[in-house]
Amino acid sequence: MRRARVGGMGGLACVVLTLGSAALSNAVPAAAAASRSGSTVDWKPCPTYSDEAIASLGTPNEQIPQFRAQMKRLECGTISVPLDYRHPKGRKISIAVTRLGAVDTEHRLGALAMAPGGPGGSGYLDPIRMTLRNKVIAQLNDRYDLIGFDPRGVNYSTKTNCAGTPPPNAGPGPLTKASAERIYEATAADNAACGRSDPAFLGQLTTANVARDLDRVRAAIGERRLNILGFSWGTWLGAVYRSLFPGRTGRVFLDSPAPPYTSFAEHDEGVAEATERDFARMAAWLARYHTTYGLGATAQQVRATVLKLRHDYDANPKTFTDLNRPIDGSSVAQLAGMTSPHWPQAGRALAELRDATSPQAPPTVKEILGAEPPKPVPGAPEMMNMTMNRATICNEDQSRSGFSAAWTAYQQRLKRYPVTAFYFGAGCAGWPLPVQQTRVHRTGGSLVLSGHRYDIMSAYKWTLQMQAAIGGKVYTVDDDVHISATYVPECAADVVAYFTTGRIDNGCDGQKAPTPQDAQQAGSRT
Template sequence: MNRAAAARSAGLLSGALLMSSLVVATPVSAAIGEVGVAARAPAIEWQECPEYSDEDLRRLGVSEEKFEEYRQLLGRTECGTISVPLDYDDPAGKQIGIALTRLKAADQKHRRGSLAFNPGGPGGSGYLMPHRIVTNGAELDERYDLIGIDPRGVGSSTKVACPEGQWSERPPGPVTEEHARKAYAETVKINRECAQSNPEFLEQVTAANVARDIDRIRAALGEPKISFLAGSWGAWLGAVLGSLFPGKVDRMWLDSVASPDHRRDTGVEAGAKAAHRNFQRMAAWIAKRDDTYGLGTTTKDVVAGLEDMQKAYDADPLTFTDIDLTVDGTLIAEAAVRPSTQWPRAAQVLKELADAEGPTAPPAVKKMFGPQQDGRELTANLAFQCNEELGDRTFASWWNAYLKRVQRYPVTGRTVAATPYVAPCAGWPLPAQKTDLRPFGGSRMLSGHLHESMSPYESTPAMREAIGGTVVTIDDDVHGSAFQVPGCIEKLVDYFETGKRTTTCPGMPLPESAVTRNRV
């Protein structure tokens, strides 16, 4: 029998926004004010780089076959810190430290300049992002100095941590209005306590200030212009960078492009619609492999079977003795909104849940829903979101929208992270800050993924209307795949080296089932 998804706390509502697959961890940061007074001209203080053990590399997601190449890159890396104003309206006031790395171009004779990176999050570390990109096959270090940056509030840059909040667990089964109101009140309380714990610092955690920090780094490097490569929230950062410094940006590639309106409420609606569309693709993929998964021979049968599974687990939730997990209809939704790279595992989870009885969790369920690590700085994530959140934050609007999504998208509409019932920024007391986007100099590539739900494809042409550029269409659903798929990586490198543009890029191919793969 099947039952329902773990009582995920409303804490996910505040913390669970998009996470780039490129996020990596970095060393410990300096305390506020530790860096001292700003110099008249920006300067980078170069210092010894951290050492990374094999275990550190595994934690960073480096595969063992890449260890040697990764260590060679680390051996060429310079590490530094630059002092920048906490508040750019008071440039001579309190200074903070921004941590960065530089991987110098191998071909200095034909060097084109510096290329900075951001992985998204918001709150993701870009400190070692150049190393990840290069080991993925993008040899951008031939003609560019690659600049990894920890944005303010993240990693080795100056940061703060909010007090840990306490949320009530969500009871199994469909979300009730009573629980939603309680979760809203808790979110308001925790967000207020967070912002009020250090408003001087937290109100300055914005994309606009990160863009200003990047421009300081550009000046300190002696570059008249800087190029930029980013994905997810980093695409928003790139749009802000170019809008604020239109004459200082050279070439730019933004993947999994964020919406230019920067409203979480409309973003959730677009994401929920895209998740439903992609779930239909997943259901069709599962139906073609009924001999492997036994979940139905047609898309309609698979969808109907999962709706029935949700109802069964809502009526009779299942808990396990070996992991802290409750299976209900929401957990079925969480399994159904996976990108195609995870379809074999997700389909196996649904197969196991079709007749699970406990007391221990089935293998695929344990692997997918066991303890997970979040590579973002959650305090920075919240501050970046809420300081620039221009959408509605009221209980009524979010709750009513959630009920409509559940009706429209019965299987996928209940996912806590993708379609929350409480505004993540409810109660955030610091004022929302708006950055107006505009077209700017240089050239830029905006790559969108036709079937993605984290950054729906519709955001890409909308961003082009706001800042200009060339839309690159990728036929897959994988967040950030432009940095991972060989054929697209080649086009990306060619663009940065020669300026050659493209309008299409190879995407991540659909997987075979695990059983079929083992037969090959």
């Protein structure tokens, strides 16, 4: 998830949600658009991927033939852009671009760019992944060219790497101030080393520059206006693009909006607050199935049980013979912070920890807390670049807290959110490059902010704050699942309707919480 910054807020927004299709028929000859920006696409053969590489992207095995069929339709290329837009004739870098042309060319409405999450996420294959997500959202490709791209610093675009060094292990049990200070100092030193490794390049990794690159993409593919579908950090990118290039922006749908400020500290506070609030829903759900989980017959009893479990494991951490990590209070907090699709698993794991006596980890605890990250697949595209992630966040971070402020904020989170808060981090401490403010503001044009009422990664209040900063219509998804709007057919139909007609209602139910049958199945496996 990404943070944002409020910019100019004068005047009321003029938000148009009923534009006809003619208003967005914006294709122009590519040569004419490219000549104005100096950008052209160097089209070339697309990469080839093994079945294993395709599966590593989250593609179900049964969809691999469809993926390959869409790859045959996909166009792949690169454009050249300035590294530093203040010096447009200076060093150039390469931005990787893809296009999945509209199926119904006679009724084509324009180009729709996928703005990926992160920062650091790849959007190169997002056009294909969107068409495979479900049959409803795939309809976007009927009348729109779907545009994917890798932001600067990611995957097939020009990038660099400063591999981070993990901070020292604090050990099990409650975090001490001395351990936190060691973590802070190690992180600050690592940030400083990374920032100095290639400052000329890393200093140009900002959301504003990615937005400028995206506008070069728009010109190179021959579009007067670019429509945008943004996810998570991509919502911040969409807001910045719209602020920089209002006359070149068409319809914009931003799912799980970022907040309108660039503060690592404020972002972490918002996530912690939202997580504790969502646990109240989880506690009520677990209480309904007390006969299955035995954690309490009321939400208050469940909360008391989980809080006691956290304190007990902090006082007496356990080391299981088949886990590579000790289980302490932070492990309990992680389970309590899981979102609704995972409540049956989380409930089983919490019940297992309450009753654990074996030297081996209980099965669900091992499944959740002992999961190893997937091994890299040779030839698979890079889906997340953590150097770009760190540089973009830290170049824009307004807080860069000192240790005293970071420690105080951590202590306050533990008091405010005693069940689920556990994370201490140094953020962008030690980052040596200057802060670069990016401001967003109100413009005319069509905009939808899709906020999820119980989202943990993008707190719902951020949607309302972003609306106050840039305008637009709020579309509320009544779930806690980050960026689920295009995954749930009911919501996806609204997204398609919006990009087709410019109109949309006020929201959808989103991904449903587990049913009693889910809970019964979970109980049968305990």
